[in-house]
Amino acid sequence: MIATISNTKKNRLPEILEHASGDKRFKILEAHMKKHQFKHDALIEVLHKAQELFGYLEDDLLLFVAYKLKLPPSRVYGVATFYHFFTLKPQGAHTCVVCMGTACYVKGADKVLAAIEQAAKIKAGGTTPDNQLSLMTARCIGACGIAPAVVYDGTVTPRQTPELAVQHVKGWIDHGN
Amino acid sequence: MVIDDLNAIAEAERAARKKYTLRCCMAAGCHSSNSVAVKKALEQAVKDAGLEDLVEVRGVGCMRLCCQGPLVQVDPDGTLYEKVRPEDSASLVGTLKGGTTHVQKGDPNSPFFTEQLSIVLANSGYIDPERIESYIAADGYRALHDVLREMTPKEVVDEIIKSGLRGRGGAGFPTGLKWGTVAKTESAQKYVICNADEGDPGAFMDRSVLESDPHSILEGMAIAGYAVGANQGFVYVRAEYPLAISRLQNAIKQAKQRGLLGSGIFESPFTFNIDVRIGAGAFVCGEETALMMSVEGKRGTPRPRPPFPAESGLWGCPTLINNVETFANVAPILRKGADWFASIGTEKSKGTKVFALAGKITNTGLIEVPMGTKLRDIVEKMGGGAPDGAPIKAVQTGGPSGGCIPAEALDTPVDYESLASLGSIMGSGGMIVMDDATRMVDVARFFMEFCMDESCGKCVPCRAGTVQMHSLLEKILNREATAADLQRLEELCQMVRDTSLCGLGQTAPNPVLSTLRFFRSEYEELLKKETAHNGEPRAAIR
Numbered sequence: 166m167i168a169t170i171s172n173t174k175k176n177r178l179p180e181i182l183e184h185a186s187g188d189k190r191f192k193i194l195e196a197h198m199k200k201h202q203f204k205h206d207a208l209i210e211v212l213h214k215a216q217e218l219f220g221y222l223e224d225d226l227l228l229f230v231a232y233k234l235k236l237p238p239s240r241v242y243g244v245a246t247f248y249h250f251f252t253l254k255p256q257g258a259h260t261c262v263v264c265m266g267t268a269c270y271v272k273g274a275d276k277v278l279a280a281i282e283q284a285a286k287i288k289a290g291g292t293t294p295d296n297q298l299s300l301m302t303a304r305c306i307g308a309c310g311i312a313p314a315v316v317y318d319g320t321v322t323p324r325q326t327p328e329l330a331v332q333h334v335k336g337w338i339d340h341g342n
Numbered sequence: 343m344v345i346d347d348l349n350a351i352a353e354a355e356r357a358a359r360k361k362y363t364l365r366c367c368m369a370a371g372c373h374s375s376n377s378v379a380v381k382k383a384l385e386q387a388v389k390d391a392g393l394e395d396l397v398e399v400r401g402v403g404c405m406r407l408c409c410q411g412p413l414v415q416v417d418p419d420g421t422l423y424e425k426v427r428p429e430d431s432a433s434l435v436g437t438l439k440g441g442t443t444h445v446q447k448g449d450p451n452s453p454f455f456t457e458q459l460s461i462v463l464a465n466s467g468y469i470d471p472e473r474i475e476s477y478i479a480a481d482g483y484r485a486l487h488d489v490l491r492e493m494t495p496k497e498v499v500d501e502i503i504k505s506g507l508r509g510r511g512g513a514g515f516p517t518g519l520k521w522g523t524v525a526k527t528e529s530a531q532k533y534v535i536c537n538a539d540e541g542d543p544g545a546f547m548d549r550s551v552l553e554s555d556p557h558s559i560l561e562g563m564a565i566a567g568y569a570v571g572a573n574q575g576f577v578y579v580r581a582e583y584p585l586a587i588s589r590l591q592n593a594i595k596q597a598k599q600r601g602l603l604g605s606g607i608f609e610s611p612f613t614f615n616i617d618v619r620i621g622a623g624a625f626v627c628g629e630e631t632a633l634m635m636s637v638e639g640k641r642g643t644p645r646p647r648p649p650f651p652a653e654s655g656l657w658g659c660p661t662l663i664n665n666v667e668t669f670a671n672v673a674p675i676l677r678k679g680a681d682w683f684a685s686i687g688t689e690k691s692k693g694t695k696v697f698a699l700a701g702k703i704t705n706t707g708l709i710e711v712p713m714g715t716k717l718r719d720i721v722e723k724m725g726g727g728a729p730d731g732a733p734i735k736a737v738q739t740g741g742p743s744g745g746c747i748p749a750e751a752l753d754t755p756v757d758y759e760s761l762a763s764l765g766s767i768m769g770s771g772g773m774i775v776m777d778d779a780t781r782m783v784d785v786a787r788f789f790m791e792f793c794m795d796e797s798c799g800k801c802v803p804c805r806a807g808t809v810q811m812h813s814l815l816e817k818i819l820n821r822e823a824t825a826a827d828l829q830r831l832e833e834l835c836q837m838v839r840d841t842s843l844c845g846l847g848q849t850a851p852n853p854v855l856s857t858l859r860f861f862r863s864e865y866e867e868l869l870k871k872e873t874a875h876n877g878e879p880r881a882a883i884r
Binding site for chain 1: 370371373374375408409411540541542543544545546549581582583619620621622623624625636637638639640641642698700701702706707708738741772774776780785788789792796798
């Protein structure tokens, strides 16, 4: 993957910049970098913003960030892959994050996850073939008081059971059938 | 801003108080249980009943009994309502005019509440975390004023040393000593960092403090900045805590507007700014050297110590790193005096500790108790034991770096040394209760899987060791392991503990070692039977 980026860097950069000039999201991203005075230590903040705007971090986007911050692409790619929060693959239209923290785990989060996996026919970390649902796990979202918790499209939902969880994602997975 | 301005704000805030206050919990737990809609409905109900002049609806921070949320408490009589729904609001407001309601009532005089002693959480559940005036009315920023106008940096450090405060992030290093080292190191530029990368699964104390009382952290950091000679602070927060991040950013903005952060605070020459840095989901970034790498925008990998951050930290400058809860203790200590603080707790562990009580326990939530409180009092008296009266098997403290304390040892007082002697650690304060249904080998594997995933990959013992230990635990759980495998697991635990670069690897074997120490039979039951010659397995128990 790294090799792909560096090999094609020279030919791709003008293309990326041309593409970026026509896309408003790149302008917002650049304004965000400017706010941080294009400082190298703002890289993580910039990647957060990029993921917020684009949904995921594709190679061209990482190259754009590297070019604008005057950082080697290897450094940007290294940071993007080190942190779990950043994803280099496109996500489904809906997301479902099952908390697997200790409190949720002892209260049966593993069963909740298994039920969703079975219903959606995907494993944790995967996306349904029709790109409707991405299923993920979290280390702990700090909602231990209402364990087991599941985050559906950004909304933390308390006290989930396998049945409740399947019911919740049902509308998102039936389209594929 | 001078002291008269501060007093005027506090006075105006107190004068605006109404006869009744409906305090509505807006911290993460209740927030997820729809408390925003509850608050809105209550406001509407007050309007409909024409009681706007008599009743204030106030969004507050964590009211602690998270499992019964959304919580609403009525002042001045203190009636506590649990599991409030938006449609209950009319009848709830009606009780103020002599009506009745069917909403479930909680008991504010139950041991869960009465056994608590609040220093860090003193404002939590009372003040509005979104309004600086609410914090100022609760004596906020008074300690910062007194420190800047009346004390030298050395006196501040001495006061913290005298208080006996120790780091609340887990290791328990004396806070005053750390401050003193940073203060003594000569440098034109120094930094203060607040470690809010609360990564331990099952811990949510720091999150609650940030969500409930963000200004107390800012005040503590500013005092620390004055004491050590730093003018820039960073709060490093997990990306998984969006509510805490927004409240913190809002608090910083308000403090700047009021001149309580920035240049010339309280008309002194002292300048202090705070920026928020958002993590990106790496557990290892809770380790201080890795955290600093991440603040610099790099991969969060740790480095060997020494040099310690106090001498060479962020961008090579002397850096003070303390945990959220440590900073939250600072302002109360300076306001009420080191002697007052030192009078609470045990000989070596002073003050209080906040714990997140969760797992198989009736009262899930947040508690703050004096150091030295017995585990049994916390779990049985305050927590109400396991639901359905099931026997408690163990209490897990310290997350993936800690261990499982068996039910027989519940009479242990909670302090740094006692927990360490049981092979666990105080940790940041997550306390997970496990009942009979929990298999300890499974728990050990759960934590090892966590450490395996979260190992940053820099040093070999942690990177390869956690994978090997995890596969051995899998083997044991699949009933394919022999006594030799168990022995190898123990050897690996020692090796990884002794040779890893940072705290993550050094403590990764703790859950295995502590469960082996107290629940060895559960491991042995899962082993294959061996024959006499060569230790070759003969038959598996299926």
